[in-house]
Amino acid sequence: MAQTYFPASAPPPPPPRAQRPDVELGSEPSATECFIAEHIEPRHEALRRWSSTLPHEELLQRAARRKKMTIKKITDSNQLFFLSGVVVGGMDGVITSLVSHQARRVSRSKAMTKRYLTASDVPTPKGKAINPTEFSRAVKYLKSLGGPVTVKPSSGRASKGITVNVTRESQLRQAWQAAMAARSATSESRYLIVMEEYTPGLDLRAYVVGSTVVGAVARLPLYVVGDGISTVGSLADAEISRRGPNEYLKGRQPEVTDAMLAPLELTRDSVLPFGKLQPLSAIADTTRGGGLAVDVLDLLADELKELAVEGLWAIPGLGAAAVDLLAPSLGSAEGAVVLDVNPYANIMQFHYPAYGEPRRVNDAVMEEILERASR
Numbered sequence: 220m221a222q223t224y225f226p227a228s229a230p231p232p233p234p235p236r237a238q239r240p241d242v243e244l245g246s247e248p249s250a251t252e253c254f255i256a257e258h259i260e261p262r263h264e265a266l267r268r269w270s271s272t273l274p275h276e277e278l279l280q281r282a283a284r285r286k287k288m289t290i291k292k293i294t295d296s297n298q299l300f301f302l303s304g305v306v307v308g309g310m311d312g313v314i315t316s317l318v319s320h321q322a323r324r325v326s327r328s329k330a331m332t333k334r335y336l337t338a339s340d341v342p343t344p345k346g347k348a349i350n351p352t353e354f355s356r357a358v359k360y361l362k363s364l365g366g367p368v369t370v371k372p373s374s375g376r377a378s379k380g381i382t383v384n385v386t387r388e389s390q391l392r393q394a395w396q397a398a399m400a401a402r403s404a405t406s407e408s409r410y411l412i413v414m415e416e417y418t419p420g421l422d423l424r425a426y427v428v429g430s431t432v433v434g435a436v437a438r439l440p441l442y443v444v445g446d447g448i449s450t451v452g453s454l455a456d457a458e459i460s461r462r463g464p465n466e467y468l469k470g471r472q473p474e475v476t477d478a479m480l481a482p483l484e485l486t487r488d489s490v491l492p493f494g495k496l497q498p499l500s501a502i503a504d505t506t507r508g509g510g511l512a513v514d515v516l517d518l519l520a521d522e523l524k525e526l527a528v529e530g531l532w533a534i535p536g537l538g539a540a541a542v543d544l545l546a547p548s549l550g551s552a553e554g555a556v557v558l559d560v561n562p563y564a565n566i567m568q569f570h571y572p573a574y575g576e577p578r579r580v581n582d583a584v585m586e587e588i589l590e591r592a593s594r
Contacts, residue, residue, distance in 0.1 A: 243494035250421040282581035307592035319536025339533035346415025367417035370394035420545030425527035434569035434578035441509030445491025452487025467571040512568035514575025522552035530557040
């Protein structure tokens with residue numbers, strides 16, 4: 220057999236990489252699974268590699284300077300924006316002067332936000348806020364709905380304490396405890412736990428400024444694709460390692476343990492069938508859970524954008540915020556619901572998406588501040 224020789228100065232080429240299995244969807248795939256198979260897996264290797272990132276506050280401050288504003292620090296968390304010596308706006312922590320005091324109070328409570336959405340006829344899942352001590356009442360409400368529910372803390376943030384697709388009392392008890400553990404220590408409202416009808420769909424976050432959606436991402440849970448040989452643990456470790464060069468993602472990855480996989484009836488040693496798409500968490504936690512934010516602004520149907528704007532407008536005095544939706548499809552608002560309106564949302568995921576185009580949400584916020592100041 221002929222041998223192949225390589226010059227001493229040129230190392231042999233690396234062995235070919237194993238081809239990634241094509242996703243094989245089941246008979247009734249979820250909207251998230253369909254999105255992954257159609258929009259992510261074909262460009263799996265196109266994951267963005269952000270070499271550096273700016274935090275939320277600095278993104279807004281840089282946008283202000285681009286608009287020729289000067290910034291005066293009042294306290295560690297408060298700043299004023301000046302244009303030609305005149306105050307045009309400011310920041311209080313992570314939010315800007317586009318958020319009124321009333322809007323802050325409403326948005327800090329998911330229960331209160333749901334009331335405002337309902338009063339404005341914005342489609343939102345049917346639900347109820349229940350005192351943590353009234354678990355028996357929660358059990359009765361679960362039975363009365365006759366279907367799966369989502370359980371979450373009324374004042375929680377960053378995807379903590381949320382349990383979806385709860386159908387049994389035993390699951391409800393665990394979800395109740397998780398919601399209690401995620402209680403926001405800074406909540407100004409009476410602490411409640413929200414139960415609402417579970418609505419399946421693609422997890423979308425649209426950022427609305429004034430009357431315009433200026434950024435939109437689909438939020439996907441950490442997932443792996445089985446090859447019939449590798450364990451779930453090794454697949455998860457490889458996926459997390461792949462994200463290392465991405466400055467935005469690398470610090471937001473979880474430790475995939477047997478305890479994390481237990482609700483899925485998996486362990487790190489489990490082996491998935493060839494082509495099996497397996498989410499490793501029930502929700503898309505993009506803070507520390509390995510979730511991905513994928514830019515979908517150009518794919519979002521106009522009627523979904525209109526729904527997001529209606530969600531923003533349901534909260535008086537709110538000029539800019541993230542609006543969270545669940546939608547069966549990017550191409551239609553049919554069956555879509557608004558889950559939450561959050562002016563405290565971090566804008567980094569719109570600037571540094573895992574896939575797709577970055578969106579300058581910060582510039583849109585500053586343009587709206589100047590527009591309002593000129594009225």
